[in-house]
Amino acid sequence: MNPRPAAVYAPDAERAARVAAFREQFEGVVTNVARIIKGKDEVIRKVLLAMTAKGHVLLKDVPGTGKTMLARALAASIDCRFRRIQFTPDLLPMDITGTNVFNLRSKSFEFQPGPVFTNLLLADELNRATPKTQSALLEVMAEGTVTVEGTTHRMEPPFLAIATMNPLDHEGTYALPAAQMDRFTMQLSMGFPPPDAEVEMLDVHLADDPPVEHLRPVVHREDFLAWQATVPRIFIAEQGKKYLVELANAIRADARALSPPSPRAVLMLARTSQAHAMSQGRDYVTPQDVQAIAADVLAHRMVVSGSDVAHGFVHEMLAKVPVP
Known part of the structure; x- marks a missing residue:
C-alpha cells in the first residue's frame, strides 16, 4: 500500500537521486x-x-x-x-x-x-x-x-x-x-x-x-x-491539486464543453504533470508542468461545440484559471 502523499514539501536526497x-x-x-x-x-x-x-x-x-x-x-x-x-x-x-x-x-x-x-x-x-x-x-x-x-x-x-x-x-x-x-x-x-x-x-x-x-x-x-x-x-502541493480541479471545473462550467473531462482525466493530468516535473529534474510539480501537457491529456476526451478546437479551448481555460 502506497503511503499518503506528503502535505508539505520536504527535500529528500533519495528521491532527488532517483529523479536525477x-x-x-x-x-x-x-x-x-x-x-x-x-x-x-x-x-x-x-x-x-x-x-x-x-x-x-x-x-x-x-x-x-x-x-x-x-x-x-x-x-x-x-x-x-x-x-x-x-x-x-x-x-x-x-x-x-x-x-x-x-x-x-x-x-x-x-x-x-x-x-x-x-x-x-x-x-x-x-x-x-x-x-x-x-x-x-x-x-x-x-x-x-x-x-x-x-x-x-x-x-x-x-x-x-x-x-x-x-x-x-x-x-x-x-x-x-x-x-x-x-x-x-x-x-x-x-x-x-x-x-x-x-x-x-x-x-x-x-x-x-x-x-x-x-x-x-x-x-x-x-x-x-x-x-x-x-x-x-513527486510532490504536488495542496494548491497544485486545487489548480488541477479548478481547471477541470472551469471546463465543465463552460457551455461549449458538451463532454467535459472526467475525474480519471484529472488524475491522469496529475500523474503526467509529475512525470513532466521529473523530466525537468524536479521532485515537485509546478503549474508550468500542468500547462505543458494539459491540452494533450484533456482535449481528446472532450466534445466542444461550435467551431472551437478542443486543444485551443483547453489553452483558453488555462489562461482563465488563476495560477497558484
Missing part, C-alpha cells in the same frame, strides 16, 4: 529513438511521459508518418517485449485477449494467451475494428488484467498500449466510444517532419537493413519500472 537518474536515462531514450524518428523529439518526449505515468497513448494521423516505427523504437529502447495487432473489421475480441483451448492429452481446457500479453502493445489502426472488438482493450488498459470466461489473468508489468487511429473521414473506420477515448492518457499527432529531418529520414531508412532492427536498449525493463515507481513520490 531518471532524467539522464530519459534523455538517453529520447536520443536513441530520435536516431530512427527524425524531427519529432517533442512527440517522443510526450509519449515517454505518458508511459512513465503508466498511461496509454493514441496517435491520430494519416498512414505513413512513422507511428509504428515510433512504437517499435520505444520498445527496443526500454528493453520491453513488443507485440503488434492489426485491427480489421473481422478481428474478434478473442483474437486479442486469447481463449481457452481443449488439450487432448490432458483432457482439459488450457488458456492460450493472446497478443495483448506483452509489455508494449501496438494497436494498429484501432478504429478499423468494430466497437465490440475495440472494447476488448477496456479492462486491460484500465486495470492491467484480462478476464476470459470468468478467469482473470494479470499482466506482467509494465503494460503499455500505443494505438494508432486513422482520421474518421477514411473509409472503413468506426468512431471510438467515449469510454475507450478516456482510457488514453494522451492523444498526439506525428505530423510531417521538417524538410531537413525528412532528408535525414531518407538517408537512414534507405540503408540495406532496417535501422530499428539494430537499435539497442538504453535502459532495462527494471529501470523503466523504477521510473514508474518514482512518479507517485
Whole structure:
C-alpha cells in the first residue's frame, strides 16, 4: 500500500537521486529513438511521459508518418517485449485477449494467451475494428488484467498500449466510444517532419537493413519500472491539486464543453504533470508542468461545440484559471 502523499514539501536526497537518474536515462531514450524518428523529439518526449505515468497513448494521423516505427523504437529502447495487432473489421475480441483451448492429452481446457500479453502493445489502426472488438482493450488498459470466461489473468508489468487511429473521414473506420477515448492518457499527432529531418529520414531508412532492427536498449525493463515507481513520490502541493480541479471545473462550467473531462482525466493530468516535473529534474510539480501537457491529456476526451478546437479551448481555460 502506497503511503499518503506528503502535505508539505520536504527535500529528500533519495528521491532527488532517483529523479536525477531518471532524467539522464530519459534523455538517453529520447536520443536513441530520435536516431530512427527524425524531427519529432517533442512527440517522443510526450509519449515517454505518458508511459512513465503508466498511461496509454493514441496517435491520430494519416498512414505513413512513422507511428509504428515510433512504437517499435520505444520498445527496443526500454528493453520491453513488443507485440503488434492489426485491427480489421473481422478481428474478434478473442483474437486479442486469447481463449481457452481443449488439450487432448490432458483432457482439459488450457488458456492460450493472446497478443495483448506483452509489455508494449501496438494497436494498429484501432478504429478499423468494430466497437465490440475495440472494447476488448477496456479492462486491460484500465486495470492491467484480462478476464476470459470468468478467469482473470494479470499482466506482467509494465503494460503499455500505443494505438494508432486513422482520421474518421477514411473509409472503413468506426468512431471510438467515449469510454475507450478516456482510457488514453494522451492523444498526439506525428505530423510531417521538417524538410531537413525528412532528408535525414531518407538517408537512414534507405540503408540495406532496417535501422530499428539494430537499435539497442538504453535502459532495462527494471529501470523503466523504477521510473514508474518514482512518479507517485513527486510532490504536488495542496494548491497544485486545487489548480488541477479548478481547471477541470472551469471546463465543465463552460457551455461549449458538451463532454467535459472526467475525474480519471484529472488524475491522469496529475500523474503526467509529475512525470513532466521529473523530466525537468524536479521532485515537485509546478503549474508550468500542468500547462505543458494539459491540452494533450484533456482535449481528446472532450466534445466542444461550435467551431472551437478542443486543444485551443483547453489553452483558453488555462489562461482563465488563476495560477497558484
